[in-house]
Amino acid sequence: MTAAHTGLAPHPIDEPTDETPLNLLIIEDEALVAMLVEDALTLHGHRVIGIADTVAAAMALVDAERPDMALCDVKLADGDSGVTAAQLLADRGIPCVFLSGNCPERAGHPLVIGCIAKPFRAGSLGAAVRAAHLTATGKRPNDPPPALTFYHEER
Template sequence: MTERTTTLNLLIVEDEALIAMTIEDALTSYGHRVVGIAEDVASALSLARAHPVDLALCDVRLAHGDSGVDAAARLADRGIPVVYLSGNCPTDAAAPLVVGCISKPFRTASLHASVLAAHAIAKGGSAIKAPEALALYA
């Protein structure tokens, strides 16, 4: 286990189980709590209603033909900051609380640093320097 700085409640929106478990393992190893894994928009919104979420990590392509861009916008509308975690990063944000995108594949340490930076930026930390792995939206 590595040194913890901040523990966040995270929602993972990813339809590929192996990738979702890899993300969960990576983030819990840094002390974060994963409140759930959603494979589509409906399950993401259901988990967001049931648990406090500090940040959501959202793939762009989801199960049942759902759009991760739609999921991100709807989560952001609920006041939840979002970071895309995708091999196909969108060129812009779906909503103001969609902070940026982390490209797959990712390194565990850069994922952790990117999650912390995205959360801080979403909460108003304008002086936060984003890790190289996190492409920020303006």
């Protein structure tokens, strides 16, 4: 049965839906945490394009393959700042969510959506990422998970 027969509008193939797997970048300097985050995200059907532990490594990954969104720790290797990484990503149009035990109080950019506080539950990570991405694309998540603190409540 075609969309015309059901009365539903056809859905363009290249338009992401609320369930489309996301290409995600993890910016985290603790290898074990990065692997746990990657496992949790892939279990939720997402694809991790790479893991970076510094701002320079994150920008190199972004230049190689543009992610749909990034998850970023606040304190990174070599004294780098995840806040700086998030700002640079947002300036390039890439939404970011902090994943940190030190959540900043403010975003600094509209595409820095919020923060998931460590320690986090791996099972809630997928819903938090989905809600953050929906928010970044101008949609309002139906049931935002409590694990995600939004910076821009007016969205």
